[in-house]
Amino acid sequence: MFRKPFLAALVLAQGLLAVPAAAQSAPPAQDGVGRLDSFNEELGLPYWAPGRGEVDHDALRRRSLAVLERQFGAFREASAGLAETASAHCAGTADAAEIKAALRDAWLAWAPLDSYQFGPVEQLGAALTVNFWPDKKDFVGRGLKALEALPPEDLADPATIAQGSAATQGLPAIERLLYTDMEACPAIVGISLYMEDLGGALYDAWFAENGWADLANAAGPDNPVYLSPEEFTKTLYTAVDFGLTRVAESRLGRPLGTFDRPFPDQAEAWRSGLSNEIILAQIHGLAEMVRLGFAGDVRETDRGWILEVFEQTEGRLAAIEQPISEAVQEPTSRVRVEAMQTKVRHLQLEMAKNLGPNLGVETGFSAADGD
Template sequence: MSRWLSALALTLFLATPGLAEEVDATAPSKTLSEEATKQVMAKVVDDFIRPGYRAFAGESAMLTDAMAGLCAAPSQKSYEAAQSAFEHAARSWSRIEIVRVGPVLDAYRFERILFYPDRKGTGLRQVQAVLAGADEGATSPAGLAQKSVAIQGLGALEFVLYGTGKDVLLSEKDSFRCRYGLSIAGNVQRIATELTQLWDEPDGIQEDWKNPGADSAVFRDGHEGVTEALGILVHSAEAARDQRIETFYKGEANNTFPRQALFWRSKLTFTMLAGNLEGIHRLLDTSGFRDLLAPDQQPIVGSIDDLLISLTKLANEMEPDVEVAVADQAQRQKLDVLLKDSRDLILRLSDGLGGGLGLGAGFSFSDGD
């Protein structure tokens, strides 16, 4: 699908409070040389994507170990260790989750790691059915990999650790519930390891990303590669708003649905939001996008940095219990700020940074047309 884009008018960007005064967004963008774009793509791969998957693989391995320990010797201590390992693995995933392109989309790896959103409750019903039926086919990573993606990943494991019936994990050695949870952890670890290996292969996808052009199987030139990298930033900001906030809260005048929030049982909803924002910030800073901008346009990146810092701080300060948060007036005001500023973030990335680079990120960009 073509990623060639013409520059779009920056009307929305100019209308964003504070930005028009900082940068002359109508100035011609700095010409993107092939060498400069290759340097950016190399940083995207080597300084963000590969370390991100490597970190997630490490945390998922620790999660598998913690689940094995819980099954072998159930106790309050081993249970809390498994919960802690789950939180670390989930947070690690939230940072690299923003890369919704490449091998993670093959073989449904993305959904197998985290099946969400699940507005119809399909995953919950299937996980409950596995537990009720004690399906032994789900107790090995190989067997689990052949089943529905909805019962394979972190969402399913969250229910195992925090959902109805969890008390058996503290009292029964090698219970079915625990062995199923261990299988999920092993399955996630295997997928994380696959992603790490695929991105670390010198002649594989990293070569195509770092050397856009006639020999690349992915990008025809550096312009197309940088457009994809910008797309990661824009789409992940959209997902942070749409899937981490608006699934359960759309504004003060609307009803709220706290039990549709990601990881509401474990109280990690805002932890995952903060992790997504941290991932966006890290990719923006490590990629070198700033170096592609003309000197008078570089404040664009500074304004995005400031907004990301503010959003992440606010996400980390939220009441962890979503049901409490949506019922509290002060917390709802913070949610309103998160909604407003996350929309602003999308605009600054799409029209601000995209416009400064001579790229457009409007409707057709978002749809990949």
């Protein structure tokens, strides 16, 4: 059951997503191509790919939506677990290690979703509220100071959190409360309950009746967003590219700064030491979309090569061998961070050369444009 802050937002979102009746009558998949009950054992894909040189955007959409449903479902469950553990911690029945582990789980579950800043994520403002970062002017710290002045019973209420700053509504705020000398309880209860609501609202805005998945499934001339199935493919491909841009320019580029002036405290989640794991989780999520969502319509040689470059990128991250916030401060380890950044950009170029043409799409406008 949604609490009041999200009920209105979800109703609005679903109203915007209502699919025209004419568009709902999309033709079923043909036997042997993108069948819902088929599975490609050889490639480990949910559906058989069409003939080489042919893109079945309907099958690609179904595969991709299956990936998204798992990823959004994982965040819904992790945010609910965080809320439950926060309440237990403030009641004295869960220790500090348990609440920090629950924060880690929620942050790593969110990391893949950071790439999909369109549709429900955009409409519900989730990218800003879940992870208010980068925070160049310390809005998180200032917002938490303002919360300290409120009565404890109000801090445990997600409605109070909903009325405050976006900087105090998500993961960075909880991290600050748990990893500094600030009083964590009961504010972490209200913030985590707010996030639990948001996790559920995001999942339903995507996958409930008349959600964004239904909109994507009904792509066609009468669709208010996707005039053809190819347009949804392009949106997803652009989102994957945007996710890699976020890794290269923000998660690595911001703490790198310059050789003479790195910015270690600009690394995401540096207080909790989660910076590297968040990057790995985002890359894993993007690789999952490529492997299970896109790759059934990609030539096997190109599919194998792109996934190999993903593995090489993860290897570069592992080679850093220390938190990003520490690595950028020493010349030897800084080189490894720069090598990781170069590899991510190389992966983007390889995707543009080998993956996009296979799918018949190029990147479109993304959340990174104009930043």
